[in-house]
Every structure is written in structure tokens, then in C-alpha cells.
Amino acid sequence: MVIKKIKNNNDETINFAAIEKKWQKKWEESKIFQTKEDNKKKKYYILEMYPYPSASFLHIGHVRNYTIGDIYARVKRMQGFNVLYPMGYDSFGLPAETAAKKQGIHPKKYTEESIKMIMKYQKALGNSYDWSRILASHEPEYYRWNQYFFLKMLEKGLAYRKKAPINWCEKCQSVLANEEAEGGKCWRCGEEVTEKELEQWFFKITAYADKLLEDLKKIDWPEKIKIMQKNWIGKSEGTEILFDINGKKWPIFTTRPDTLFGVTFMVISAKHPKLMSLVTKEHKKEADAFLKKIKSSKPEDIEKLDKEGFFTGSYAINPLSKDKIPIWAGNFVIAEYGSGMVMAVPAHDQRDFEFAKKYKIPIKLVVVPADEKFTSETLKEAYTGAGNIINSEAFDDLENIEAIEHITKALEAKKLGKKTTNYKIRDWLISRQRYWGTPIPVIYCDKCGIVPVPEKDLPILLPEKVDFKSKDNPLTTAKEFVNVKCPKCKSNAKRETDTMGGFVDSSWYFLRYCDNKNKEKPFDDKKVNYWMPVNQYIGGAEHAVMHLIYARFFVKVLKDLKFINFDEPFMKLFNQGIVYKDGAKMSKSKGNVVFQTDISDKYGIDTARLFLMFVASPDKQMEWTDEGVEGAFRIINKIFRLINKLTDSKNAEEESKINLLIKRVSENIETFDYPKSIVSLFDAINYFGEKGISKENYKILLKLISPFCPHTAEELWEKIGEKGFISLAEWPKVNEKKIDEKFEQLEKATDKTVQDILNILRIVKEKNGKEGEKVYIYAIPKELEGYNAEDIGRRINKEVKVFAVNDKKKYDPEGKASKAKPGKPGIYIE
RNA sequence: GCGGGGAUGCCAGAGUGGUCAAAUGGGCUUGGCUUAGGACCAAGUAGCUUAGUGCUUACACAGGUUCGAAUCCUGUUCCCCGCACCA
Numbered sequence: 008m009v010i011k012k013i014k015n016n017n018d019e020t021i022n023f024a025a026i027e028k029k030w031q032k033k034w035e036e037s038k039i040f041q042t043k044e045d046n047k048k049k050k051y052y053i054l055e056m057y058p059y060p061s062a063s064f065l066h067i068g069h070v071r072n073y074t075i076g077d078i079y080a081r082v083k084r085m086q087g088f089n090v091l092y093p094m095g096y097d098s099f100g101l102p103a104e105t106a107a108k109k110q111g112i113h114p115k116k117y118t119e120e121s122i123k124m125i126m127k128y129q130k131a132l133g134n135s136y137d138w139s140r141i142l143a144s145h146e147p148e149y150y151r152w153n154q155y156f157f158l159k160m161l162e163k164g165l166a167y168r169k170k171a172p173i174n175w176c177e178k179c180q181s182v183l184a185n186e187e188a189e190g191g192k193c194w195r196c197g198e199e200v201t202e203k204e205l206e207q208w209f210f211k212i213t214a215y216a217d218k219l220l221e222d223l224k225k226i227d228w229p230e231k232i233k234i235m236q237k238n239w240i241g242k243s244e245g246t247e248i249l250f251d252i253n254g255k256k257w258p259i260f261t262t263r264p265d266t267l268f269g270v271t272f273m274v275i276s277a278k279h280p281k282l283m284s285l286v287t288k289e290h291k292k293e294a295d296a297f298l299k300k301i302k303s304s305k306p307e308d309i310e311k312l313d314k315e316g317f318f319t320g321s322y323a324i325n326p327l328s329k330d331k332i333p334i335w336a337g338n339f340v341i342a343e344y345g346s347g348m349v350m351a352v353p354a355h356d357q358r359d360f361e362f363a364k365k366y367k368i369p370i371k372l373v374v375v376p377a378d379e380k381f382t383s384e385t386l387k388e389a390y391t392g393a394g395n396i397i398n399s400e401a402f403d404d405l406e407n408i409e410a411i412e413h414i415t416k417a418l419e420a421k422k423l424g425k426k427t428t429n430y431k432i433r434d435w436l437i438s439r440q441r442y443w444g445t446p447i448p449v450i451y452c453d454k455c456g457i458v459p460v461p462e463k464d465l466p467i468l469l470p471e472k473v474d475f476k477s478k479d480n481p482l483t484t485a486k487e488f489v490n491v492k493c494p495k496c497k498s499n500a501k502r503e504t505d506t507m508g509g510f511v512d513s514s515w516y517f518l519r520y521c522d523n524k525n526k527e528k529p530f531d532d533k534k535v536n537y538w539m540p541v542n543q544y545i546g547g548a549e550h551a552v553m554h555l556i557y558a559r560f561f562v563k564v565l566k567d568l569k570f571i572n573f574d575e576p577f578m579k580l581f582n583q584g585i586v587y588k589d590g591a592k593m594s595k596s597k598g599n600v601v602f603q604t605d606i607s608d609k610y611g612i613d614t615a616r617l618f619l620m621f622v623a624s625p626d627k628q629m630e631w632t633d634e635g636v637e638g639a640f641r642i643i644n645k646i647f648r649l650i651n652k653l654t655d656s657k658n659a660e661e662e663s664k665i666n667l668l669i670k671r672v673s674e675n676i677e678t679f680d681y682p683k684s685i686v687s688l689f690d691a692i693n694y695f696g697e698k699g700i701s702k703e704n705y706k707i708l709l710k711l712i713s714p715f716c717p718h719t720a721e722e723l724w725e726k727i728g729e730k731g732f733i734s735l736a737e738w739p740k741v742n743e744k745k746i747d748e749k750f751e752q753l754e755k756a757t758d759k760t761v762q763d764i765l766n767i768l769r770i771v772k773e774k775n776g777k778e779g780e781k782v783y784i785y786a787i788p789k790e791l792e793g794y795n796a797e798d799i800g801r802r803i804n805k806e807v808k809v810f811a812v813n814d815k816k817k818y819d820p821e822g823k824a825s826k827a828k829p830g831k832p833g834i835y836i837e
Numbered sequence: 838g839c840g841g842g843g844a845u846g847c848c849a850g851a852g853u854g855g856u857c858a859a860a861u862g863g864g865c866u867u868g869g870c871u872u873a874g875g876a877c878c879a880a881g882u883a884g885c886u887u888a889g890u891g892c893u894u895a896c897a898c899a900g901g902u903u904c905g906a907a908u909c910c911u912g913u914u915c916c917c918c919g920c921a922c923c924a
Contacts, residue, residue, distance in 0.1 A: 230841080231840095231841055231842080231918085231919080234840070234841070234919090235840090235919060235920080238840075238920065239920085241923065245924080259924085260923090260924070261924060262923095262924065263924080274924090314922075338922090339924095340922085340923095340924080341923060341924090344923045344924080345923075345924070348924095349923095349924045350924080351924085352924090356924070357922090358922060358924080359924085429923075430923095431923055548918080548919085549919095551919080552919095552920095618862090621850095621862070622849060622850070622862075622863095623849075623850060623851095624850085624851090627850090628917080628918090629849080629850085630848095630849070631849095632848070632849060634848070634849075634862090634863050634864070635848090635849065635850095635862050635863045635864095636863090637862090637863070638861090638863055641862095641876095641877095642862090644876090648877095682850080682851070682861080682862095683860090683861095686851080686860065686861045686862085689861065689862080690861085697878095759889090760889085761879095761880085762880095762889080763888090764889075765881090765889090766887085766888080766890090767887095767888045767889050768888090768889095770887065770888055770889085771888065801869095801879070802878095802879055803879080803880080804868070804869060823888090826889090831889085833889095834888080834889060835888095836889095
């Protein structure tokens with residue numbers, strides 16, 4: 008490891024690597040970042056999404072993420088909060104299993120080695136984690152509680168098993184939750200998702216749909232994420248209308264009951280399980296051909312397909328008009344939403360319109376806007392706006408908005424329909440046909456059916472000896488695991504070999520941090536209720552409708568099961584931006600990765616932290632360029648050099664500066680405007696580097712820097728003879744009274760004067776061809792002190808004399824003193 | 838298609854009605870220091886003009902509101918990120 012050693016003015020060299028090691032060791036040995044519940048102190052729980060330990064390295068994107076949290080944690084700690092800031096690992100998951108398959112390494116070994124590596128790199132960041140609270144979800148001490156919660160949920164009917172068409176990833180050889188199969192592609196490997204019909208385990212997240220939506224109001228999250236969750240939950244209010252089909256009532260969901268009289272056909276999803284019961288003999292051939300076609304087309308193409316379908320031969324009866332309505336099957340109706348069949352109103356719904364045109368189904372107009380004159384025949388596209396109702400018997404002439412209510416009421420009166428709410432969100436599919444996950448604690452018995460494993464038998468340990476070469480779930484190859492006795496009747500039975508998806512693990516890990524060593528319970532409720540909810544959560548936006556919605560669900564369930572007394576896990580959420588390189592996300596496969604060590608080996612980790620926090624707001628995506636790193640490095644060196652500029656006394660100007668600095672830095676850190684904080688710090692460091700600084704204020708400056716550059720700050724803190732850790736020192740408080748704008752103005756006046764002088768010098772040189780030698784400044788008496796001849800002289804590199812305008816002995820051959828104004832002195836150059 | 842966020846000087850990025858030719862850092866230019874280099878210090882970095890001034894052109898493009906706009910409104914182009922036939 009090569010460390011760039013930089014000379015400062017005293018020709019000392021600073022060995023950043025040694026300083027980092029020294030303080031990291033001291034922090035660890037003194038356990039200063041370990042926390043306990045303390046009712047006398049206000050708690051603050053700050054958390055970064057726990058990482059998957061796949062990569063045995065960290066790139067600067069990781070460094071950025073972790074630093075964002077660490078700065079906040081450090082400031083909160085210094086501000087006197089009892090800070091919980093833990094780290095752990097999301098260590099179950101497919102990559103470990105793939106490695107096992109390909110390289111013959113056992114997933115456990117692979118995972119544990121990865122954790123060791125990533126921890127080493129994380130520790131080198133110097134973050135103030137409480138490492139004693141570490142957890143990893145692949146450890147039985149953790150996952151046994153997944154099993155425990157599963158059983159609790161099973162008891163309450165919140166976990167259940169059903170056969171359903173599900174998303175299947177051929178490459179991962181596993182099912183995926185809806186949330187994991189976004190856009191028809193596997194979230195992990197990007198492979199096309201196909202559909203399979205399998206029996207699977209689900210958590211009943213739909214039972215919480217409304218709460219999940221409602222409680223978004225309670226939390227301070229980026230609007231974007233809230234909108235994504237809102238859309239995902241997809242609440243829509245409408246009316247359920249019962250249509251009579253072959254003597255049976257079929258509920259049909261619609262948001263437009265006002266158009267009920269405009270229904271000219273029905274469409275059932277071509278994937279509907281009961282489809283064939285509607286297809287008459289005469290249409291069977293057609294149906295088979297169509298279904299074959301659908302199956303053969305890729306999910307990707309289905310989105311682009313035209314609306315197609317066929318007539319089933321069956322009819323429905325419109326409950327109000329009593330019209331006989333043909334039932335079609337169509338590829339554009341979603342089987343799982345509503346009842347999988349829709350009433351089609353071609354005049355007022357674009358999809359229905361297209362379908363009707365294609366198959367020459369009649370179009371019946373029932374809503375007419377006030378000022379337009381079109382008919383069913385002249386309609387070019389569906390009319391979805393407001394208007395008055397026609398062709399609707401008793402409801403004619405009503406405004407359609409009113410008609411919605413009237414028609415719904417009429418249906419309710421006849422028990423032919425009711426007001427209802429529908430959600431897009433589906434139950435959460437948790438089972439995976441994979442080895443490296445939490446075994447689902449149930450047993451299948453021929454006599455007793457699905458039998459939950461008794462709580463006393465937990466944990467169901469994942470057997471280590473399995474055959475990874477098996478194409479199926481390797482777990483099925485562990486015979487002694489699979490073949491068990493039924494807990495109820497003791498006859499031979501089979502154990503469930505599906506495991507839980509990783510999002511179960513990550514749905515409550517933040518609770519376990521509060522009490523990570525508990526052997527009796529998942530956690531002690533007193534401890535959890537003290538620390539939770541998380542005050543500030545930090546992580547990527549990609550989890551908007553996965554982890555972030557599951558965790559909210561889980562917490563709500565645990566509250567209803569009386570494990571905890573709060574119903575939202577994360578009060579504030581911060582999404583960090585992604586670091587790009589060469590226009591793309593950093594990734595190993597693209598080869599555009601900049602490693603933590605690329606920067607830290609050369610300049611030290613404090614430089615890496617400072618630079619990353621300085622160069623762009625943490626929430627913005629940024630393009631990586633290491634061109635500016637030197638700048639951050641120089642500043643750190645300046646901080647070191649400043650120690651040689653300590654003065655004995657402080658003056659009003661210095662006091663003003665430092666208080667303004669405290670104010671700005673504190674405010675900007677609070678809102679994650681780290682670059683602004685750092686700009687203020689840079690300014691101050693440059694200013695004090697020039698003017699010197701009292702020891703007392705240097706201490707303040709070091710404290711303000713410490714969250715960004717903790718090693719540097721500790722080192723200097725020690726150097727100036729302070730005892731104890733700066734990491735535990737009290738965050739400076741502003742004294743607003745000492746902030747005096749006058750000094751800022753004087754500084755600006757000096758800057759302007761310097762510019763003026765240089766400007767004149769240039770003009771003089773151009774005009775007269777001679778260099779000005781001496782510069783005389785005539786300030787009004789009140790401002791005389793604001794102009795320092797030495798300072799200005801150094802800046803313009805000339806000899807400078809400053810006079811008061813009323814100084815009788817001043818040298819002023821051209822009477823320039825008369826030009827002096829407040830904030831703008833007279834200047835004479837010769 | 839729908840929803841959200843963007844487009845600022847050579848680069849990265851501040852800036853949301855006047856105090857903005859626009860923070861800060863980098864790069865580049867010039868000067869100082871230095872045997873030299875590095876480091877460090879200072880100045881400059883849209884154009885013209887001027888004893889410290891004034892003007893013009895500028896914050897994707899085109900319009901508009903305003904005494905006044907990088908900042909507000911409208912439209913256009915491009916980029917990113919989500920969702921995608923949800924009845």
C-alpha cells in the first residue's frame with residue numbers, strides 16, 4: 008500500500024494510513040460507539056439499508072452511502088442524542104448458492120468469507136457503527152425468528168398456501184414475488200419471467216393495503232417513493248355489479264357504473280381459471296387456438312400486442328337493462344384484478360373501443376358532452392369526459408358524475424351490486440425453491456395435511472449436506488431433512504423444502520438490532536419500543552415497492568400481534584443518488600468501478616469521504632471524476648497546517664466568523680446539504696489559514712470538521728492536548744449575537760478594492776507602458792481598520808500604504824482621497 | 838402513453854424573482870516563493886471598454902408575466918428514473 012505523504016510548511020510528513028489505523032483501533036478498543044438504552048437521553052436511530060455481502064470490495068458508491076449516514080450519526084451523537092447506528096448483513100440469497108454450484112464452495116462458507124471481507128473494508132471507512140449489534144440473516148439465531156413470525160402469521164391466517172399462476176425465473180430456478188418481477192424481468196438476474204402454476208406460500212399483505220396507503224401520511228419520505236407505493240397499492244373505488252351468467256351471479260368491478268347502459272359486451276381474461284366453463288362447444292376450437300397463441304408469445308411481446316380475443320358463446324344479463332350481452336375472452340384483461348372479467352363500454356373506454364372496432368361489436372353512446380355532437384357511428388375514439396346521460400332509461404339527463412351514485416344506489420337496492428374498493432397490490436409470495444434461505448417451518452402429512460412445526464422445535468436448521476449439482480432445489484436432496492414424522496400423528500411425513508425469500512429477513516432486521524443477542528425472544532419489546540421507529544433511514548430508491556413496503560407491512564402485523572407498539576418502521580427516509588462512471592452505473596461487469604482503496608490508498612479515507620460529500624448533494628446522482636479529489640486532499644492538509652497558526656487571543660471578527668460557521672454547518676448538515684456545509688468549512692479554513700485562529704476556536708473548527716473527517720479531527724484534537732475523543736465532544740452551539748455582518752461586508756470591500764487596484768494597474772501599464780510601483784489607499788476613518796496594508800500588498804504583490812482620508816500627513820499628489828466613499832476607498836498608484 | 842426529476846461557465850456542481858457574469862472545487866493561464874520541480878501563496882479564466890467605469894452577449898430552445906428572470910408561466914427538444922392495457 009502506497010501512501011502519498013505530503014509535506015506541510017514545517018516539512019513534516021503526515022502518514023494518513025497510520026492515523027486512520029490508530030484511531031480506528033482506539034475507537035474499537037474504547038467501545039465509544041456502543042450504545043445502551045438510556046431513558047434520560049433522547050434516542051436517535053439512524054440506519055443504512057443492510058447490504059448483501061456479495062462483493063468482497065467496496066466501490067466509491069458504497070463509500071458515499073455509508074458516509075452519508077455516518078456523518079449524520081456523528082453529529083447527532085455530538086449533539087447529545089443517544090444514537091443507535093448499527094450494521095449487519097442481508098446474507099441469505101441466490102448469489103451464494105450460484106457460487107456453490109459453480110465453484111463448489113458451500114454457501115455458508117462463501118457468505119461468511121464475504122462478510123469478513125466486506126467488514127474489513129467497512130471498518131476501514133472509520134464509520135461509527137456499534138459493531139456489537141451486528142447480525143447476519145443466515146445465522147440460525149436470526150432466521151429462527153423468521154420461522155417464529157411465520158408460525159404466528161400462519162395462526163392468524165396471514166400466511167397461507169395456495170395454487171396460483173406465479174412468476175418463474177428459469178435462470179434462478181425459482182418463483183418471484185410480483186414486486187420482484189417488475190416489467191416481466193427478474194429483479195436479480197434480468198432474465199425473462201415466465202408464468203407457472205404452483206402451490207406457494209403467501210403473506211396476506213392485501214389485508215393491510217388500506218393501512219399501508221393511509222399511513223403514508225404519517226411518514227416523512229421522498230414524495231417520489233410515496234407515489235410509487237401509492238401506485239403500487241393501487242386503490243380504486245368503484246362499484247361491484249352482479250351480472251347474471253348462466254344462472255350464476257358474477258361480480259364485475261367498474262369505476263364507471265354510470266356507463267352501465269352502454270355495455271355492449273363483456274370481456275373475461277384469457278388467463279382466467281374459469282374461462283373454459285364459459286366457452287361453448289361451438290367455440291372450443293377457437294378458444295384452444297387463441298390460448299395456444301398466448302402461451303407461445305413472450306411476456307415481453309404481450310405488452311405490445313393488439314387487443315385480441317374471441318367470442319366464448321356465453322351471454323351475461325345486464326342487471327338493469329336486462330340486455331343479453333355477449334361474453335368475449337380477451338388478452339388485455341388481467342385475471343387477478345377485480346374478478347378477472349370486465350364490462351365493456353366501447354363508447355367510453357378506449358380499450359373497449361379498440362376491441363369493439365376490431366370485432367365489429369356495436370357501440371352504444373350513453374354519456375354526451377354538452378357541446379359536442381357525435382353519435383355512436385361518428386365516434387373516432389372513446390369519450391371519457393363528463394357529460395349528460397342518455398339511453399339509460401330512468402337515469403337519462405343526469406350528469407354522469409351524479410349517475411355514478413344513482414346507479415350504484417339502484418343496484419344496491421336490488422342487491423345487484425355495491426360500492427367497493429379494489430387494490431392492485433397482490434399478496435406477497437414468500438416461498439422460493441432455493442436452498443440458501445430460511446426453511447419454512449411446516450410439515451406435510453398425508454393424514455393431517457399442512458402441519459405447522461411446533462414452536463419448541465425451532466429453529467428448523469438448514470442442513471449443510473446437500474447436493475448443489477441438483478437442478479431442483481438442493482434442499483430436496485437432504486433426505487434426513489425431508490423425511491420426518493408428523494408432529495401430530497407421528498406417521499411418516501415430508502418437510503416443506505421451500506425457503507423464504509430474502510425480503511422476509513429484511514422486513515424486521517432493524518428490530519433485531521435493538522436486541523441482537525436475545526436467545527429467548529426475537530427481541531425484548533422494551534428495548535425495541537425505546538429505539539424504534541428508525542428516525543432516519545438511508546438507502547436506495549430501488550427498494551420503493553419491495554423492501555420498503557414489506558417492512559411497513561411486517562411492522563403493522565407485529566403491532567397487531569402485540570410485539571411492538573408502533574406501526575411505521577422508518578419515520579424519515581433519505582434516498583442517496585447513484586454514482587455513475589462513464590455514463591453508467593458502476594458495476595463489476597462493466598469494468599467501470601472505482602474502488603474505495605483507489606482513493607484511500609493514495610489520499611486517505613478522510614479525503615475520500617470529504618470529496619464524496621463535497622462534490623455533489625448526497626441525494627443527487629453524480630458522475631464520478633477523480634479530478635477534484637486533490638482539492639479535498641489539499642483542504643485536509645490545510646487543516647493540519649492550521650495548527651501552526653494558533654494565536655493567543657481572539658477578536659470580534661474571528662468570533663463572528665466562527666459563529667457564522669457553526670450556524671451554517673449545523674443547519675446544512677441537518678438537511679443533508681453536506682456540500683454547503685463543506686463549502687463554509689473550506690472558506691473558514693482558508694480564512695483562518697491566512698489570519699490565524701485562537702486555540703479555542705480551532706477546537707470548534709475541528710469539531711465541525713469531525714463528522715466529515717473523523718480521523719483527521721481526532722488526531723489534531725489530541726495534538727492540541729485535548730483529552731478524550733472529539734467524536735464524543737459536544738457539538739458547538741451558535742452565539743448569534745457574535746455574528747456581525749459588518750465583517751463580511753468589510754471583507755467584500757477589501758476584495759473589491761484589490762480588484763480595483765489590479766484593474767488600474769493593468770490600465771496604467773497598457774496606457775503608459777510602465778508598471779505601477781506603489782499603491783496608496785485612502786479609507787474613510789471609520790473603515791480604516793478594515794484595510795490591512797500587508798494583506799492587500801501580498802495579494803497584489805506591491806507595496807501598499809493605507810491612510811485615513813483626513814490624515815494631514817498623507818501622501819496624495821493627485822487628491823485621490825476625495826474619491827473615497829463608504830466601502831470604497833480612494834486609490835492612488837505611482 | 839402515464840407519473841416523477843433534470844438540462845447552469847472548460848469539467849464537476851451551487852444557485853429558485855433584484856445583492857448574479859453566477860458559490861465552491863478541479864483544470865488552464867499569469868505572477869510570487871524556489872537552484873529546479875513539487876508543495877505553498879496571489880491573481881485571472883464570455884467579449885469589448887475604462888485609473889478603479891460602462892456596455893453587449895449569456896444559465897437547453899422559443900415565447901410570455903414582471904419595473905426586473907438562471908430563478909415564475911406556456912410550448913418545444915433532449916436526458917434520467919419509476920409504472921405500464923388495473924376496467
